[in-house]
Amino acid sequence: MYRELTMFGKATDEQLIQKALAGSERAWFGLVRRYEKRLYNYSLRMTGSPDDAMDILQDVLMSVYRNLASYRGDGAFVAWLFRIASFRCTDFLRRRGRQFASTDDVDVIDVSGADTGDGIDRNKGLMGMMNLLPTEQKHVIELKFFQHFTFDEIAGQLGISSNTAKSRMYAALKKMRKQNENVMLLKEGA
Amino acid sequence: MKTEYSCEQCKEQLFDFVNSVLPPLEKQLVDQHLQHCAECDTDMADIWNLQSQASSWRDERVPRWKRRQFFFDPSPWPMRMQWAASFASLLVLILVLMEGRISTVGGLSIDFATNGSRYVSRPELMQQLARSQDLQRSEFDSSVQKLTSAQIATNQLLLRTVLNVSRQERREDLGNMLILWEQAQDQRSMSTEESLQYLIASQIRDRREIEVLNDAMLQVSTDRNF
Numbered sequence A: 001m002y003r004e005l006t007m008f009g010k011a012t013d014e015q016l017i018q019k020a021l022a023g024s025e026r027a028w029f030g031l032v033r034r035y036e037k038r039l040y041n042y043s044l045r046m047t048g049s050p051d052d053a054m055d056i057l058q059d060v061l062m063s064v065y066r067n068l069a070s071y072r073g074d075g076a077f078v079a080w081l082f083r084i085a086s087f088r089c090t091d092f093l094r095r096r097g098r099q100f101a102s103t104d105d106v107d108v109i110d111v112s113g114a115d116t117g118d119g120i121d122r123n124k125g126l127m128g129m130m131n132l133l134p135t136e137q138k139h140v141i142e143l144k145f146f147q148h149f150t151f152d153e154i155a156g157q158l159g160i161s162s163n164t165a166k167s168r169m170y171a172a173l174k175k176m177r178k179q180n181e182n183v184m185l186l187k188e189g190a
Numbered sequence B: 001m002k003t004e005y006s007c008e009q010c011k012e013q014l015f016d017f018v019n020s021v022l023p024p025l026e027k028q029l030v031d032q033h034l035q036h037c038a039e040c041d042t043d044m045a046d047i048w049n050l051q052s053q054a055s056s057w058r059d060e061r062v063p064r065w066k067r068r069q070f071f072f073d074p075s076p077w078p079m080r081m082q083w084a085a086s087f088a089s090l091l092v093l094i095l096v097l098m099e100g101r102i103s104t105v106g107g108l109s110i111d112f113a114t115n116g117s118r119y120v121s122r123p124e125l126m127q128q129l130a131r132s133q134d135l136q137r138s139e140f141d142s143s144v145q146k147l148t149s150a151q152i153a154t155n156q157l158l159l160r161t162v163l164n165v166s167r168q169e170r171r172e173d174l175g176n177m178l179i180l181w182e183q184a185q186d187q188r189s190m191s192t193e194e195s196l197q198y199l200i201a202s203q204i205r206d207r208r209e210i211e212v213l214n215d216a217m218l219q220v221s222t223d224r225n226f
């Protein structure tokens, strides 16, 4: 569903990787074009900023490029890709976290986005909601609700147990629910 | 039904329950638990809500960026023949600059010089090629004849000798090229030297930069596996 029509539209990920490793620049670009949109939107939700998302996209692709020869083809490429993305993204957020204040004292913001019909506004609402979460919860929500990985896959990508992944998801859901309730209260009070 | 789900067991299955992918028995057990557990019921609603919100995400377009920026160095992957190729083109460049000439024992000669009015036409070149092929063929025939007359009986020995002959020829070709290369080097002008040095220096510089980058990447890799 994420595949876009390219010159390598019909080739599998593994075929593109083999060709790229053999020196085909076109195969590498085919692979990049196949996943860049998905990775960019992933980074957008993880950071809430288009500039940061671009940085992460390039960072992740650079890492993929450097490590391509070590991809063993056991398991889906996309799972491996998001494992790298998770590492790079965590690293990025930690570095950014040092530059900015902690996210614990975020103001109550309207993240429902319900009364704005526009798609981009809805995206903003979702990004705002994601921004409330600590990085480790954000990862689980992203990988589960947007990338549709299984809990086992998520566990492998984040280097945690499947149970930890689940409890992080419930903690995140609780946090988001509280935020929504606060917004409702504010609206009623207004 | 005697067995009932605890909250923990229920939460284990809740995501699959919302997505209706649970087997009938598990589905029934979750259903039962939800009827009398408000907490799990709230969790279930949360999952459902976030899922419907997530599906409303509209993928945003990737801004323009330089995809080519890091496809410039083959070093992370096994060495490819790029060095050989660039060396060959460099050699040709120098031969052209130095008006060099390559000739094989077989009789084929290629002129890289423009030599005033001298101009090798296509039919002429084809003729030369045919001639050299004929020469090679007759050379081959004569060596086979020589071998036969010398009464070398086993096919194996014959094959080995033929292979040796052609190997020898190839070695001579390479030797000729090397001599030409050396001559060209001796005669080279300052400008050629300068441009060559620049080429090599920039290659080395690129490599060093890439190595530094690679080291930094490796550093990060060892820190966290990637």
Ligand SMILES: [Zn+2]
Residues within 6 Å of the ligand: B006, B007, B008, B010, B033, B037, B038, B039, B040, B041
């Ligand atoms: Zn319960």
